Amino acid sequence: MNLQPTRKTVAHIVILLGILAAWYTGGTMNRKLAADRAARHPHLQSLETAPPAVLFTTLVLGGFRGLLVDMLWLRVSVLQDQGDYVEVVQLSDWITRLDPNSTEVWQFHAWNMAYNISVMMPDPVDRWRWIQNGIHLLRDEGIVLNPSEPQLYHALGWLYQHKIGGTTDDAHGYYKRQLAGTMQTILEHGFPDYESLRNDTTRTERLRREFKLDTTVMEAVDRDLGPLDWRAPETHAIYWAWQGLPLATGNAALPCERMIIQSLSELVRHGRLHFDRETDTYRQSPDTNLLSRVLTRFETTIQTFDLEGFHAGRRTLVTDAARIFHNQGDPATARRLFERFNAELPPPMRFPDFETFIKSPSDTYYLEPRHNHDVHPNTP
Amino acid sequence: MRKIAAITILTLRTAIRSRLVAALIVILLIAAVILPGAVRGDGTLPGQVRMAIAYTLGVTRILLSMAALWAAAGAIALEVEDRQIHMVMTKPITAFQVWTGKWLGLLFIHAGMLTIVGILLYAGLMWTLHRSASPAEQDLLREHLYTSRLRIVPEEPDLTTEIQARFNALRQATDGDTSLPDDTLLANLANSIRAERLVVAPGQSRQWILHVPGCQSTVDSRVITLRYRFVSSFRDRLPVTGTWWIGNPDEPRLGSIPVDEKPEGVHRLDIPASARSSSTPWVLTFDNETRDKSNTVVFDFNRGIELLIEDGTMGANLFRGLWIILAQLALLTAVGITVSTGFSMPVTSFTTTALLCICLLSRWAADDSLTVSGDHHGTSSPPPEIVPILTETGEWIINRVAHATNPLFAVSPSNRLADGIRITWAETGHSTLWMLLIYPAILAAIGHIILRRRELALPTT
Numbered sequence: 001m002n003l004q005p006t007r008k009t010v011a012h013i014v015i016l017l018g019i020l021a022a023w024y025t026g027g028t029m030n031r032k033l034a035a036d037r038a039a040r041h042p043h044l045q046s047l048e049t050a051p052p053a054v055l056f057t058t059l060v061l062g063g064f065r066g067l068l069v070d071m072l073w074l075r076v077s078v079l080q081d082q083g084d085y086v087e088v089v090q091l092s093d094w095i096t097r098l099d100p101n102s103t104e105v106w107q108f109h110a111w112n113m114a115y116n117i118s119v120m121m122p123d124p125v126d127r128w129r130w131i132q133n134g135i136h137l138l139r140d141e142g143i144v145l146n147p148s149e150p151q152l153y154h155a156l157g158w159l160y161q162h163k164i165g166g167t168t169d170d171a172h173g174y175y176k177r178q179l180a181g182t183m184q185t186i187l188e189h190g191f192p193d194y195e196s197l198r199n200d201t202t203r204t205e206r207l208r209r210e211f212k213l214d215t216t217v218m219e220a221v222d223r224d225l226g227p228l229d230w231r232a233p234e235t236h237a238i239y240w241a242w243q244g245l246p247l248a249t250g251n252a253a254l255p256c257e258r259m260i261i262q263s264l265s266e267l268v269r270h271g272r273l274h275f276d277r278e279t280d281t282y283r284q285s286p287d288t289n290l291l292s293r294v295l296t297r298f299e300t301t302i303q304t305f306d307l308e309g310f311h312a313g314r315r316t317l318v319t320d321a322a323r324i325f326h327n328q329g330d331p332a333t334a335r336r337l338f339e340r341f342n343a344e345l346p347p348p349m350r351f352p353d354f355e356t357f358i359k360s361p362s363d364t365y366y367l368e369p370r371h372n373h374d375v376h377p378n379t380p
Numbered sequence: 381m382r383k384i385a386a387i388t389i390l391t392l393r394t395a396i397r398s399r400l401v402a403a404l405i406v407i408l409l410i411a412a413v414i415l416p417g418a419v420r421g422d423g424t425l426p427g428q429v430r431m432a433i434a435y436t437l438g439v440t441r442i443l444l445s446m447a448a449l450w451a452a453a454g455a456i457a458l459e460v461e462d463r464q465i466h467m468v469m470t471k472p473i474t475a476f477q478v479w480t481g482k483w484l485g486l487l488f489i490h491a492g493m494l495t496i497v498g499i500l501l502y503a504g505l506m507w508t509l510h511r512s513a514s515p516a517e518q519d520l521l522r523e524h525l526y527t528s529r530l531r532i533v534p535e536e537p538d539l540t541t542e543i544q545a546r547f548n549a550l551r552q553a554t555d556g557d558t559s560l561p562d563d564t565l566l567a568n569l570a571n572s573i574r575a576e577r578l579v580v581a582p583g584q585s586r587q588w589i590l591h592v593p594g595c596q597s598t599v600d601s602r603v604i605t606l607r608y609r610f611v612s613s614f615r616d617r618l619p620v621t622g623t624w625w626i627g628n629p630d631e632p633r634l635g636s637i638p639v640d641e642k643p644e645g646v647h648r649l650d651i652p653a654s655a656r657s658s659s660t661p662w663v664l665t666f667d668n669e670t671r672d673k674s675n676t677v678v679f680d681f682n683r684g685i686e687l688l689i690e691d692g693t694m695g696a697n698l699f700r701g702l703w704i705i706l707a708q709l710a711l712l713t714a715v716g717i718t719v720s721t722g723f724s725m726p727v728t729s730f731t732t733t734a735l736l737c738i739c740l741l742s743r744w745a746a747d748d749s750l751t752v753s754g755d756h757h758g759t760s761s762p763p764p765e766i767v768p769i770l771t772e773t774g775e776w777i778i779n780r781v782a783h784a785t786n787p788l789f790a791v792s793p794s795n796r797l798a799d800g801i802r803i804t805w806a807e808t809g810h811s812t813l814w815m816l817l818i819y820p821a822i823l824a825a826i827g828h829i830i831l832r833r834r835e836l837a838l839p840t841t
Contacts, residue, residue: 082682082683083609083645083646083680083683085422086421086422086427086430086431087431087434088422089420089421089422089423090419090420090421090431093420119644119645120644120645120646121642121645122641122642122645122647129422129423129424130422130423132423133422133423
């Protein structure tokens, strides 16, 4: 195309004006769109405050992000099928960064690493590393990018409560030792002295850096529910559920509330740790000091969520506590708890006396008959 | 030869002055220096090193492939457009010499860039080994990554008789109406029998034959690792307890290694010198313990067991890997230049990119073409005649394209190097033969014909 110089200048000016017009229109529309987006999806993070990597991929890839996520996800599946896991961390990181506001994506990839991949490792050391990879993804990235999503706090708490605190993984003892061992290097006996901790920036910084634990929140948790042993995985589950709780409204708060109650109940059953790194001793025994706190928590929770599951959970905890006190040689407390619990049971489920109760199987879950098809009569 | 050299030098000079090449060098330097530290492995140093090798070479390969196609696409087309080619074609030089000169020029540029990446990558890996790794990690890296290990898979047993017997029984049972064509049915039966042979129930044994090459007198000094992968019938119950036996066909149980494994995952077992057979082939036997001590195990269909034998250095392996990447780039460049002789820009770029996409998609589709065929024959109501014809033609084309492009994708240097697996000289030679000689020669002939017939002095508006 050969244009005369004047025409060429006019053409350049027209093109320039066109670019400026497009720029102005785009900017105006973008502000409107951003405002509309913020109004409709308040939980989504604004792009202006997003980290550079997320900002870059969002702007450069636009609508193709979804396609790229699919391709990366397929690659994760193929690699997993082949038993080649080295690349999965990087791919999961990219996938979550390409779709940073989808909580399901964060939850899936953290779960995938902590559960699916970890069990493929023969060595507990490798398994623990994969669980930590899952924790890091949720705690250090997912929650940072989505600080107002209670599901992510619950998903993170679940890794502590179930994967580390539970017994389904046959390497669970190793995980518990590792967590307790690291926490013990910061909090010597697991129970923080907040007065001295406030003045000790080294330890506070380590808690923040290595566990993303805020001592102010820890203190609030301990004040309300504790004192808790921070070497125990259940305490970490409580911490993260506690963080997610105020962000959830209505029934969305239920998973976090349930996690707090369940973890506290578990701490009553075996929350007292006897841990010695030198001798590799890790024993758990009941922590009955927490019982009154847990029962109070049950009462307040039931006021908000009057669900049979919470009633049954409380009954089961009380019976367990009665047995614990009985085994610890405190029959008076055991009998008092038994009477309280037995009076709450529906008449057909009641025990005739304390002795019959003590001899009955200890793994019964005391649901109302209408909720439980397998309830067995407790009368002899 | 001097004429070709002259064109080559001209191409090199143009490239050196080009901003594209300068930009490419900067990007490659970033890929080789920054990328290895930026990618995340599984949390271990070997994992990080594997990622660094795979991603650096992978990114280099993708960038250079795109650059190769783009530069080659413009090599002749742009010269025709700018009428620079007139200065060349009016001289006593053939179209073939122009094509070859351009190709060699671009090839030298790719070789130079690959050399830079290779040196930086190797230096980075050595720095990691000596500066970042603990003594235990150094040993691990030297044994499994900073090496070149020959990968030996078991010999495929002859299943012909068994397959035929099952096939006959099936035909008899169904009275010949199996609703699948014979070849599909035979392939399915073969897979089914192979899968059955991967199952080892408690109290049972399974044997594999592996041809371990090399002189047996030195075999004991090398690190030999047995890598196997299985799943167990009960994931969370018992571990898998058993014994691996190593021997030869005459004495299959010469040395033994008892194992007590978690029920899933990839397992590695270094075979001590005392347990090795001094003659080949090796016979590997897995004895599964009785039901009270073990579970049924199912070895992986594709990567059930493999023997990794230390067989060279990482440096030589890296050289072979880079050489294969160069051969791949040579082929892409040849395709680009040939297309460039017939079209103008940007049609040339689109055509070469489209050709590459067709090749990649054909490879992907070729894997499933058999299944498509089987499904069509299996439908109870036959589709209209035109559909099978189109399908079969499509499959034929896909399979031919996939077959023709096999040399391009036969070896993945980045994956092999990241896993410390040897790229053999035979594979390197095969890649050189096809991608540096035969295909470029054919494409050069085509380019020569097109360029000779092309009207270069067309009047322009």
